[in-house]
Amino acid sequence: MQLSPEDVAHVALLARLGLSEAEQERLRAELEAILDHIKALDAVGIEGVGETAQVTGLVNVWRADEPRPSLDAAAALGNAPEADGAHFVVGAIQE
Amino acid sequence: MSAAGWSGRTAVECAAALRSGEVTATGLLASARGRRDAVDGRLGAFLARTDDLAERAAAAADERLAREGMAAPPLCGIPMAVKDVMCIEGVETTAGSRILSGFRPPYTATAVGRLLDAGAVVIGKTNCDEFAMGSSNENSAFGPVGNPWDLERVPGGSSGGSAAAVGAQIVPLALGSDTGGSIRQPASLCGVVGFKPTYGRVSRHGLIAFASSLDQIGPFAHCVEDAALVYECIGGHDPLDSTSAPDAVGDVRAELGRGVAGLRLGVPREYFAAGLDDGVRRCVEVAIETLRGQGALIEEVSLPSTAAALSAYYIVAPAECSSNLARYDGVRYGRRVASPSLQQSYLRTRDEGFGAEVKRRVMLGTYALSSGYYDAYYRKAQKVRTVIAREFAEVFTRVDALVAPTSPTAAFPIGERSDPLSMYLCDALTIPVNLAGLPGVSVPCGLVDGLPAGLQVIAPRMADALALRVAASYEAVTDWHSRRAPLGVAA
Amino acid sequence: MSEATTVSVAAGPAAGDYEVVIGLEVHAQLRTRSKMFCSCSADYVDAAPNARTCPVCLGLPGSLPVANREAILMTLRTALALECDIPAHSKFDRKNYFYPDLPKGYQISQYDEPLSRHGRLRFPVDGREVTCGITRVHLEEDTGTMHHEGDVLQSAARSVVDFNRSGVPLMEIVGEPDLRSPTEAREYLQRLRRLLMYIGVNDGNLEQGSFRCDANVSLRPVGSRDLGVKVEIKNMNSFRAVHRALEYEIERQRSVLDSGGALEQETRGWVEARGATLAQRSKEQAHDYRYFPEPDLPPLELSKELVEEVRDALPELPEARAARFVEQYGISLYDAAVLTDTREEADCYERLAAAGVPAKLAANWQMGDVARLARETRVPLWESGLGVDGVRVLLGLLDSGTIAATTAKELLEELYLRGGDPQALVAERGLGQVSDEALLARLVDEAIAANPRAVADYRGGKQQAFGALVGHVKQATAGKADARRVTELLRERLDG
Numbered sequence A: 001m002q003l004s005p006e007d008v009a010h011v012a013l014l015a016r017l018g019l020s021e022a023e024q025e026r027l028r029a030e031l032e033a034i035l036d037h038i039k040a041l042d043a044v045g046i047e048g049v050g051e052t053a054q055v056t057g058l059v060n061v062w063r064a065d066e067p068r069p070s071l072d073a074a075a076a077l078g079n080a081p082e083a084d085g086a087h088f089v090v091g092a093i094q095e
Numbered sequence B: 001m002s003a004a005g006w007s008g009r010t011a012v013e014c015a016a017a018l019r020s021g022e023v024t025a026t027g028l029l030a031s032a033r034g035r036r037d038a039v040d041g042r043l044g045a046f047l048a049r050t051d052d053l054a055e056r057a058a059a060a061a062d063e064r065l066a067r068e069g070m071a072a073p074p075l076c077g078i079p080m081a082v083k084d085v086m087c088i089e090g091v092e093t094t095a096g097s098r099i100l101s102g103f104r105p106p107y108t109a110t111a112v113g114r115l116l117d118a119g120a121v122v123i124g125k126t127n128c129d130e131f132a133m134g135s136s137n138e139n140s141a142f143g144p145v146g147n148p149w150d151l152e153r154v155p156g157g158s159s160g161g162s163a164a165a166v167g168a169q170i171v172p173l174a175l176g177s178d179t180g181g182s183i184r185q186p187a188s189l190c191g192v193v194g195f196k197p198t199y200g201r202v203s204r205h206g207l208i209a210f211a212s213s214l215d216q217i218g219p220f221a222h223c224v225e226d227a228a229l230v231y232e233c234i235g236g237h238d239p240l241d242s243t244s245a246p247d248a249v250g251d252v253r254a255e256l257g258r259g260v261a262g263l264r265l266g267v268p269r270e271y272f273a274a275g276l277d278d279g280v281r282r283c284v285e286v287a288i289e290t291l292r293g294q295g296a297l298i299e300e301v302s303l304p305s306t307a308a309a310l311s312a313y314y315i316v317a318p319a320e321c322s323s324n325l326a327r328y329d330g331v332r333y334g335r336r337v338a339s340p341s342l343q344q345s346y347l348r349t350r351d352e353g354f355g356a357e358v359k360r361r362v363m364l365g366t367y368a369l370s371s372g373y374y375d376a377y378y379r380k381a382q383k384v385r386t387v388i389a390r391e392f393a394e395v396f397t398r399v400d401a402l403v404a405p406t407s408p409t410a411a412f413p414i415g416e417r418s419d420p421l422s423m424y425l426c427d428a429l430t431i432p433v434n435l436a437g438l439p440g441v442s443v444p445c446g447l448v449d450g451l452p453a454g455l456q457v458i459a460p461r462m463a464d465a466l467a468l469r470v471a472a473s474y475e476a477v478t479d480w481h482s483r484r485a486p487l488g489v490a491a
Numbered sequence C: 001m002s003e004a005t006t007v008s009v010a011a012g013p014a015a016g017d018y019e020v021v022i023g024l025e026v027h028a029q030l031r032t033r034s035k036m037f038c039s040c041s042a043d044y045v046d047a048a049p050n051a052r053t054c055p056v057c058l059g060l061p062g063s064l065p066v067a068n069r070e071a072i073l074m075t076l077r078t079a080l081a082l083e084c085d086i087p088a089h090s091k092f093d094r095k096n097y098f099y100p101d102l103p104k105g106y107q108i109s110q111y112d113e114p115l116s117r118h119g120r121l122r123f124p125v126d127g128r129e130v131t132c133g134i135t136r137v138h139l140e141e142d143t144g145t146m147h148h149e150g151d152v153l154q155s156a157a158r159s160v161v162d163f164n165r166s167g168v169p170l171m172e173i174v175g176e177p178d179l180r181s182p183t184e185a186r187e188y189l190q191r192l193r194r195l196l197m198y199i200g201v202n203d204g205n206l207e208q209g210s211f212r213c214d215a216n217v218s219l220r221p222v223g224s225r226d227l228g229v230k231v232e233i234k235n236m237n238s239f240r241a242v243h244r245a246l247e248y249e250i251e252r253q254r255s256v257l258d259s260g261g262a263l264e265q266e267t268r269g270w271v272e273a274r275g276a277t278l279a280q281r282s283k284e285q286a287h288d289y290r291y292f293p294e295p296d297l298p299p300l301e302l303s304k305e306l307v308e309e310v311r312d313a314l315p316e317l318p319e320a321r322a323a324r325f326v327e328q329y330g331i332s333l334y335d336a337a338v339l340t341d342t343r344e345e346a347d348c349y350e351r352l353a354a355a356g357v358p359a360k361l362a363a364n365w366q367m368g369d370v371a372r373l374a375r376e377t378r379v380p381l382w383e384s385g386l387g388v389d390g391v392r393v394l395l396g397l398l399d400s401g402t403i404a405a406t407t408a409k410e411l412l413e414e415l416y417l418r419g420g421d422p423q424a425l426v427a428e429r430g431l432g433q434v435s436d437e438a439l440l441a442r443l444v445d446e447a448i449a450a451n452p453r454a455v456a457d458y459r460g461g462k463q464q465a466f467g468a469l470v471g472h473v474k475q476a477t478a479g480k481a482d483a484r485r486v487t488e489l490l491r492e493r494l495d496g
């Protein structure tokens, strides 16, 4: 599997990883090797086979529509890197 | 007996001593803390010490034992450790990652909550590979963990700290989590019992997710009965986890003594393929002969897609992880790298907050789900997952359980496996079990050049008690589980 | 699906004729008590910031979603009301993207197996019936809300986030590109909003955003079957805004095309203050949502029994109910349509009619004075002090001739907010109608004697003069004379 530097940069942006160029290059080589190994998938006959996303066999797991107490706002904000006492605060959205 | 004398004893022994008045919970805690403080500087198994919490819990346990006596829950007063991927309200929980340093969750994981309710005494959070991604504990942002049998070697991973804490006889019990082998493989490498229940048996509520469809919490212990004690306590339905099985766990310990006479045990040929260390192979073969000697009917079987399981896993797990780790954005909790713009903050927070292996898997998973590649990777992996589950199901129509090696090798030196692929191969024999959601247990089955090897027992879905029963039967006539790591107080 | 009506948007003589193609996407919050995947109260509007949050809706590590059954049933109810097909299997998926109001870095939504598909909504526009196809109705979770410093996203150095809205159940209703004008689009939205409110799944508040709409608009040369370049419009917070934004956008696209330019597939925001749509910078530089099945939620199996349970609970829909009103109560289709505009209004009417109030009398009062009072006081009848029962009693007194219409009206005004027993008040104040035969006969005779001019005019053919004679009697009884009997007595004397 061949990955271009652009592929890696695109995926890094999708994943919001601000990788250095050196890191991108190292990852490009590593990911290529891993993807080559993953070709082992092709050895398995999967014609007409369904997809398994979950293994429990459970269906229709749901709860009744009954409100319960929330955290208090102080606890909700307790781990915030930046807060104004009531809200979470983030920097400029548009650059 | 002096406080230190309790180090290395099983939970069942401790529980009996608590009831006979031979020791108190406070005494057991002092013993565990003493051992921890004496060896953990070299071992590195603990990330956080919860001594205040533990002291209160031990005092409460002593009161409860005095009040309830034999009726007190079996784990009441027993010291434990918890892998740092499970939330405990108010206790720093990092998942071994810098990005979560300082995070104190406002709630407690169901599994931990059930232990605390039963009177267990949690003495700390244990080290692990970052977000449970790894097989050596070298991916922790907070340093490696030594193997109690040889501090220069890895304890396995990702639950390396929990395995080492039990292996080093600091605590008789610890919780880990297993996504592709992260309980069984370190148990094997540290010479302890490690049990991954059927997916859905133990609530994931409060378990920091790595790969949601594979993650499962389970115990480390010195013996199968101890592991069963923990499992009985933490297992069972939880309405806060939609994938939690509604079935009751039942009286698992009552099953343990039933032996293996007449049970059909399959030996999957593919689990003995190239890559399996000769020493480990010999240990496992002897173990299988032991089971045959106990009356089990041993039969060779085939799981042809075993090799492809690793590939499917390295699509499915990274894909889920790429999504599960998107929440670490520096907005609501955890570390944020201050930047002039939100976009820069995202990029730098996640670049500096995550370690190399996590970034590798996030990249791999993002790629596998991205437009144009979904069918070639993610969808195909999901189909292979179906095939793997089907192969197990077919084999289980002919045999009751499977026996195989847990890890292809014994513990390797820290720093030896720098290539990601060679590290991924550590879990080749444990991963298929997660893909199919089966229960699996690893029990000590020998020493290879002084390093432990593990026998893995795999059972059909929901047949957790059967897996533990086979392991207990083996344990009953061998003493490998009684061997303790030669980790002295003075190095 | 609707017949393609050509809308000429050409202004100048050189301009071409284009067909307008509009498809609407509506996001409607469901009126559940708790959120979609956690048990926090869904009633967030007046709560202090971040006071309706928990580990799940804050996306804390280790938290897991548990689906709200009622939200699933409400979505199915909507789907049935929109004549959709309900599949046997459905599931939730993750839609991955980064934004500060999205706590988990993904939205739990539905991708390739929504709760329903292939429905339709029919509605009248200028006397003609339009049918708009419904592509799908699916269920997802709402995001948190953000406030930008200086209220302008583009220039804000800081923004703040409140997660109270995060996780509120949100239904997405995707319409087919079957709409051919801004008016059709507006009517579609109004009819859809009414339907959702009618079946009790949404409160229809555009301003507060419980009912939100995005539009896709394109133009194509008349006769062409290809779709033109599609522009998505967001930020329309009223029906008027939808209409204006679409008109503006159609005009903008037309000028670009007429001048030989090329349109760009983009997202534009409606800026009310400028009366224009403006290009928005995209939320995600690279749009790739990487949908995959949500591993934390088992799939849904929608059995026939479950679907029938939902269908049985579905109320009679407005159109059907109006038709029945015409049939059952003999009122006009127009009146029936007005009276079935909301479910409460229709329920109210049925209670009056079922209690024996003559159907037309009930309709006239409900649509007349009662509706006016409800508007003026901003309190609907069913929440007023008088209540539906009070009006029933009042109209009963009127119908039996116990009180005069003017008295009924005065009592309605007086008691609407304050409440009280009309019957007791009529007795206590002696408001009962004067229907004493002898007294009325004497007063009628007096009126004739006192107004010879009016008598002469009436006999000469002037019908209005009759009113003056009735008025005389009314005045003499302070309005309490039985108007019907007075009329009869006057006619006997003057016509006989």
Ligand SMILES: [Mg+2]
Pocket (backbone or CB within 6 Å): C027, C109, C140, C172
């Ligand atoms: Mg949506």
Ligand SMILES: [Zn+2]
Pocket (backbone or CB within 6 Å): A070, C035, C038, C039, C040, C052, C053, C054, C055, C056, C057, C058, C167
């Ligand atoms: Zn919540």
